[in-house]
Structure formats: C-alpha cells, structure tokens
Amino acid sequence: MSIRKAPKHMRKPEQLRSHQWYGTDGLRTFSHRARTRQLGYLPEEHLGKPVIAILNTWSDINPCHSHLRERAQAVKRGVWQAGGFPLEFPVSTLSETFQKPTPMLYRNLLAMETEELLRSYPVDGAVLMGGCDKSTPALLMGAATADLPVVFVPAGPMLPGHWRNEVLGSGTDMWKYWDDKRAGLIGDCELSELESGLARSPGHCMTMGTASTLTAAAEALGVTVPGASSIPAVDSGHDRMAAASGLRIVELVWQDLRLSKILTREAYEDAVPTVLALGGSTNAVIHLTAMAGRSGVKLTLDDFDRIARTVPVLANVRPGGRYLMEDFHFAGGLPAFLAQIKDLLHLDRPTVAHATLREQLEGALVHNPDVIRPLDNPLAEEGGVAVLRGNLCPDGAVIKHIAAERHLLKHTGPAVVFDDYRTMQRTINDPGLGITEDTVLVLRGSGPLGGPGMPEYGMLPIPDHLLKKGVRDMVRISDARMSGTSYGACVLHVAPESYVGGPLALVRTGDLITLDVEARALRLEVGDEELERRRALWQAPPPRYGRGYGALYQEQITQADTGCDFRFLAQAGEVPEPYAG
Numbered sequence: 001m002s003i004r005k006a007p008k009h010m011r012k013p014e015q016l017r018s019h020q021w022y023g024t025d026g027l028r029t030f031s032h033r034a035r036t037r038q039l040g041y042l043p044e045e046h047l048g049k050p051v052i053a054i055l056n057t058w059s060d061i062n063p064c065h066s067h068l069r070e071r072a073q074a075v076k077r078g079v080w081q082a083g084g085f086p087l088e089f090p091v092s093t094l095s096e097t098f099q100k101p102t103p104m105l106y107r108n109l110l111a112m113e114t115e116e117l118l119r120s121y122p123v124d125g126a127v128l129m130g131g132c133d134k135s136t137p138a139l140l141m142g143a144a145t146a147d148l149p150v151v152f153v154p155a156g157p158m159l160p161g162h163w164r165n166e167v168l169g170s171g172t173d174m175w176k177y178w179d180d181k182r183a184g185l186i187g188d189c190e191l192s193e194l195e196s197g198l199a200r201s202p203g204h205c206m207t208m209g210t211a212s213t214l215t216a217a218a219e220a221l222g223v224t225v226p227g228a229s230s231i232p233a234v235d236s237g238h239d240r241m242a243a244a245s246g247l248r249i250v251e252l253v254w255q256d257l258r259l260s261k262i263l264t265r266e267a268y269e270d271a272v273p274t275v276l277a278l279g280g281s282t283n284a285v286i287h288l289t290a291m292a293g294r295s296g297v298k299l300t301l302d303d304f305d306r307i308a309r310t311v312p313v314l315a316n317v318r319p320g321g322r323y324l325m326e327d328f329h330f331a332g333g334l335p336a337f338l339a340q341i342k343d344l345l346h347l348d349r350p351t352v353a354h355a356t357l358r359e360q361l362e363g364a365l366v367h368n369p370d371v372i373r374p375l376d377n378p379l380a381e382e383g384g385v386a387v388l389r390g391n392l393c394p395d396g397a398v399i400k401h402i403a404a405e406r407h408l409l410k411h412t413g414p415a416v417v418f419d420d421y422r423t424m425q426r427t428i429n430d431p432g433l434g435i436t437e438d439t440v441l442v443l444r445g446s447g448p449l450g451g452p453g454m455p456e457y458g459m460l461p462i463p464d465h466l467l468k469k470g471v472r473d474m475v476r477i478s479d480a481r482m483s484g485t486s487y488g489a490c491v492l493h494v495a496p497e498s499y500v501g502g503p504l505a506l507v508r509t510g511d512l513i514t515l516d517v518e519a520r521a522l523r524l525e526v527g528d529e530e531l532e533r534r535r536a537l538w539q540a541p542p543p544r545y546g547r548g549y550g551a552l553y554q555e556q557i558t559q560a561d562t563g564c565d566f567r568f569l570a571q572a573g574e575v576p577e578p579y580a581g
Contacts, residue, residue: 010254013048017148020580021122022047028581032122046085050124050253052246054079054086055114055139057130059093064132064211065155067202067233071242075127075153078246084125084253086246089117094134096204096211104481105453107134107141108557108566109549111294114142115569120578123148125253127245131155131204133484136214137287140223143259144294145569149252150259151245151352152223154215156233157325158203163194169207170199171485172319175459183467203233206325208317209484213280214287219334220274221267222351223259226360230329252352263295266346270357272299272307273344276383278337279313279320281484282398282492285385286454290563293570301387301396301561305520308383313402314340314373319487320402321379323371331371335364340375388491388522391531392477392503392513395495395561401517403487405473409517411489412525413438413475417509420445421457421480429464437466440475440513444504445541447479447497448557448564452544458482458492475515477522479504479560491515491522493560499541500559506534 014023021032036046054075058068072088079086092110094103118126128139131154143150161168177194180186204211215229225245231238268288275284285304292299315337317323328337338345339361347358354360366372373379384402401409416439418424424443427433435441441460448454457480462471476490479497496502503524507513512525524531545551556566563570 011256016050016253017124018051018122024581026581032580049083049085050250051122052079052084052086052249052253053118053121053123053126054088055091055117055126055128056088057091057093057132057135057139059095061098062093062095062132063097063199063202064095064204065093065130065135065202068129068155071153071239072129074239074242075129075246078243078248079250082247082250084246084250091117094132094138096133101451102453102455103134104455104564105451105553107138107564108553108569110135110138111141112569114139115145118143118146118148119575122580125149125249127151127153127249129153129155131211131215133204133210133214133283136211136218137291140218141291141294141565144263144291147258147260149249149255149257150223151225151249151252152218153242153245154218154224154229155211156203156231156235156238157206157212158199158233159201160206160324160326161198161200163197167324168194168198169318169324169485170205171209171483172207172487174198175486179462179467179472182464201234205485207319207485208278208280208315208325210281210283211484212325213275213278213284213484216278216280216334217271217275217284217288220271220338222262222349222357225353226335227333230325230333232326232329248352257350257352260295262350262352263291264349265297266349268292268295268297268299270345270349272304273311273341273383274338276304276308276311276385277313277341278315279317279379279384279402282385282400283481283484285398286481286493286560286564290565290570293563293565296572301398304385305387308385308387311341311344311383312375312378313380313382313384314375314378316371316373316379319485320384320400327368327371331368332364332366335361336366337372339364340366340372386517386520388515388517388520390522390524392507392522392524393494394503395559397491397494397522399489399491399517400487404489408473408475408489408515410515411440411475412512412514413440415440415442415507415509415511415513417442417444417507421455424460428461431465435463435466437471437474440477440515442504442507442513443476443478443480444498444507447494447499448559449544449554450479450497450499452550452554454479454481454560454564456481456483456486458490459486459488460490475513477504477513489515495559495561497559501535501538501540503531505538506531
C-alpha cells in the first residue's frame with residue numbers, strides 16, 4: 001500500500017480521519033478500497049492523502065451559482081496539486097429567486113445536510129461553494145458543527161447591469177424601476193429592456209445585498225482566502241481563487257486547523273462591525289446570530305446595536321450608496337476595507353490563510369477612496385442597522401435606516417393592517433383603505449412560522465396612487481425579512497412574530513404607531529389594558545404542516561432574535577464519530 005509522507009511538523013497519514021475507511025485491515029476497508037477502484041481511481045491517487053469534500057451548490061435553477069460547476073474543477077486542480085484527493089458532493093442549491101415560499105425555510109436543511117455529509121463520509125477537510133443568500137450561512141453552520149478544516153469559496157457578484165447608459169444594480173434597481181412602471185413613468189418597452197439588462201452574467205447580486213454581505217462576513221471571519229468575497233464571478237481571478245482554495249485546504253488538513261480554531265468569539269466580534277460598516281443587509285443579523293450559536297458563541301441584537309453606534313458606514317455601495325461590488329473589488333476589496341477599521345478588530349486571531357488577521361491585512365490599500373471611504377469621510381456616522389425595542393417588539397426588531405428617507409426615521413402615523421401577504425397584494429391599491437403617505441403599513445403572518453419561513457415580504461409596496469404623486473418611501477412594519485438589495489423605512493424581524501401571539505397580532509387598523517430610530521423605539525400607542533383585552537380574544541392559528549420537513553420546521557424553529565435555527569441543532573451535545581471498520 002502506497003502511503004504519502006506528511007510534511008514535517010504535521011499530522012501523519014495514519015492520523016487522517018479518512019484512514020479508518022482506507023488504511024486499516026478488515027473486510028470493510030477492503031470494500032472501501034474496491035469501491036474506490038470502481039470509481040476509476042488508482043491506489044496512488046488517494047491512499048494516504050487528505051480526502052477533500054467539495055460541497056457544491058451548483059444547479060440549473062440557480063443563476064447565482066451557474067458557474068460553480070466549472071469552479072469546482074479549479075478547486076480540484078488545486079487539491080490535486082497540493083497532494084490531496086478531491087471528491088465533489090452536490091448539496092441543496094437554495095436558489096433565492098426561484099425557491100418558494102422562501103429558501104430561508106430550507107437554510108437549516110442545507111445546514112443539516114452539510115453537517116451529516118461531512119460526518120458520515122471519509123472526509124478530512126472541505127471546500128464549501130456557495131454565495132446566494134442562504135447558502136453561505138447554511139454551509140458554515142453545518143461545517144461549524146462538524147468541525148473539520150474548511151475553506152469557503154464565495155460565488156462572487158455578477159457583472160453590473162446596463163440599460164440606456166445607466167448602470168444597474170440587481171434587486172435595487174428592480175424595485176426602483178418596478179415602482180416607476182406602476183407610477184406610469186416607464187412602459188412595457190422600457191421594462192422589457194430592463195429585464196434583459198438587469199442580470200447579465202453568473203453570480204449573485206452585485207449590490208451590498210444579503211449575498212455580498214454574508215460572503216464579506218465569511219471573509220471577515222477568516223474562512224476564505226484574502227479578497228475572495230468581492231471577485232466578480234466571471235473574472236479569471238475567481239478561477240484562480242478557487243484553485244488557491246483547493247491548495248490551501250490540503251495544508252489545513254495536515255495542520256489540523258479545524259473550523260473551531262477559526263470561528264472564535266473574536267472572529268464573530270469582527271464580523272459584526274464589518275457588516276455594519278459595509279451598510280450590509282439586515283438579514284446578516286439573523287444569520288450571524290445563528291452561525292455564532294453553532295460555534296458556541298452567543299450574539300444578541302443588543303450586540304449589533306451597541307457596535308452599530310460606534311461604527312461608521314464606509315462602503316459607498318448600493319442600496320445605501322452609489323457604487324457596485326465590482327467597483328468595491330477594484331477599490332481594494334475587503335482587505336482594504338478591513339484595514340480601514342483595523343482598530344476595531346482582533347488582529348491576532350488566525351484565518352485559514354494566515355497565522356493572524358494582522359498579517360493578512362498587511363499592505364492592503366484603498367485605490368478609490370470614494371468607494372471605500374476613510375474614517376474621516378464616512379457615508380454615514382453610524383452603522384447601517386438599528387435595533388428597535390418597544391411594546392410592539394419586546395424581543396426586538398431591526399431597520400436599515402441608512403437606506404430610508406430621513407424624514408421617516410421619527411414618525412407617528414395610523415396603521416393599516418394586512419393579515420397576510422396575499423391579502424396585501426390584492427388590496428393595497430384599494431382606495432377604501434384610505435392610505436396616505438403618513439400611514440404606517442403593517443404586515444403580519446410573515447414571520448418564521450407564519451410565512452412560513454420568514455419570506456422577504458418586508459418591503460411592502462407603496463400604493464399606485466401615492467407613487468404617482470412622487471411618494472417613494474413610507475414606514476412599513478412586519479415580522480418578515482426583506483431582500484438586502486431593498487431600501488426604505490422598513491421595520492423588520494418584529495419578535496415575537498404575530499403567528500405565536502406577539503404584539504403585532506394585536507394591532508388594528510387606525511391604531512397610532514411611533515417609530516423613533518434615534519431613540520431605538522417602536523411603540524403601539526395603545527394602552528396596556530386594551531392590549532390585554534385584545535390578547536384575551538386572540539386565537540392561535542392552526543399548524544401549517546401535517547407531515548414532512550415542514551412539520552419538523554414548525555416544531556423546532558426559533559424566533560428571529562435568536563437566529564431562526566432549529567432548537568435541536570442549536571443546542572450543545574456530543575455526536576459520536578461513525579465507526580468505519
């Protein structure tokens with residue numbers, strides 16, 4: 001049996017996890033080797049080498065990941081060159097555009113799949129390939145629990161969109177021009193042209209939406225090679241990054257540098273100011289909370305709000321700013337960005353690429369100070385997300401106030417309440433509702449259980465008659481999420497949700513609601529006695545699922561303020577290694 005010699009000062013081949021499948025004596029080992037021959041591999045190609053799982057979220061229905069089939073080949077190239085043995089595994093694709101009611105319903109399913117796949121196969125380390133909104137947290141949540149050496153390969157942003165000499169940002173400009181169509185400012189011809197120019201290459205949204213925010217968070221956490229998160233999906237540099245990730249994971253296996261040594265409390269404490277200084281997606285609050293929980297680190301809404309008050313927004317990227325992710329990349333990418341806020345970071349912690357973050361950021365330069373702003377010229381004085389408290393959201397709510405019209409950040413208005421998204425869509429333009437620009441639109445029944453899955457319904461549409469008057473923002477409140485590419489005075493993630501009897505369930509049309517972002521307050525201006533009377537009349541809705549994954553979901557899902565993880569996955573506990581002999 002040919003056994004590869006390990007580099008000095010590192011693990012020996014017989015210490016690899018895969019050794020128990022391939023390197024011991026016995027019938028099962030004989031069977032494993034025979035079946036590997038069946039796959040067409042020579043003994044010299046894999047025996048004594050680190051087995052690297054490549055978890056690929058590619059599919060024909062996910063445009064954000066449509067190039068990952070080719071990128072997996074680059075990862076394999078790197079693994080082979082470093083002396084490893086790569087094996088590609090297809091996993092759930094979580095296509096943000098197409099999966100209904102929302103891929104958020106299935107984030108935890110991919111996390112489960114990731115954890116169990118890495119645990120049950122002869123795997124020594126893994127390269128995770130994702131990027132579309134829920135795939136990044138799902139892959140890292142599962143990998144954190146499995147705790148093997150890991151490198152994450154972000155899918156990368158798509159190229160900028162173009163239409164009639166305008167540069168378009170996917171998502172953000174979709175919302176903008178759809179409202180223009182409803183307001184009568186453009187017609188079907190223009191909309192058809194926009195449809196063809198909005199998303200013109202593989203890759204995730206090239207605004208600072210949820211995908212860009214979460215892949216940047218992954219890089220800040222230290223689980224990617226430097227600069228990986230902003231490389232455009234179709235750039236040749238993306239192919240090189242994938243190969244470099246394959247090279248690196250083999251070394252991490254020999255070093256036994258497991259994910260638990262990377263995803264420390266200090267790493268998460270650095271990811272939070274990164275997201276806030278980027279003006280990133282509100283969805284990051286939920287995902288980072290869940291990811292941290294899987295790493296044994298407790299993050300709370302109060303942590304986000306405390307840090308937000310001390311961190312300026314430095315990324316001039318849509319929807320809060322002007323530019324797109326390709327501009328951000330060529331302005332220096334995340335290494336240059338992190339160098340701007342290095343005084344807020346734990347620089348002596350390790351990453352998958354360097355002994356310390358300090359070493360990783362050495363020499364990082366900003367090439368366009370309007371895209372990546374210096375501290376003395378921020379886009380906003382404090383982080384782009386605020387956490388609200390009050391009798392309408394006792395467990396918290398969030399607002400991306402950097403993307404809202406300023407005059408709405410302190411506002412009191414009468415509520416118009418919609419019990420579900422379909423009713424809202426059908427009736428939002430009904431003149432009988434009496435909606436004005438001062439109205440507070442309220443949507444309930446859209447939280448983790450009510451959605452189900454907490455869909456991105458939070459950017460409620462403004463009625464047509466107000467759009468035609470030039471109104472482009474209103475206060476909107478829901479227990480839903482919204483796309484990271486969205487904008488507006490949208491209060492999101494109200495917890496506890498209305499479906500479980502949270503105060504949002506008690507709001508009635510005509511009630512006054514006060515939003516005060518500076519005071520971090522969200523109040524229903526109704527007396528406690530009246531609210532108790534309404535609560536006594538409230539009846540819990542019946543379960544949505546009678547069987548299947550949905551039944552498991554509704555039994556185990558937690559609320560938004562704790563990350564929407566499954567209780568049985570978020571809890572501590574030992575899981576035995578499988579016996580392969």
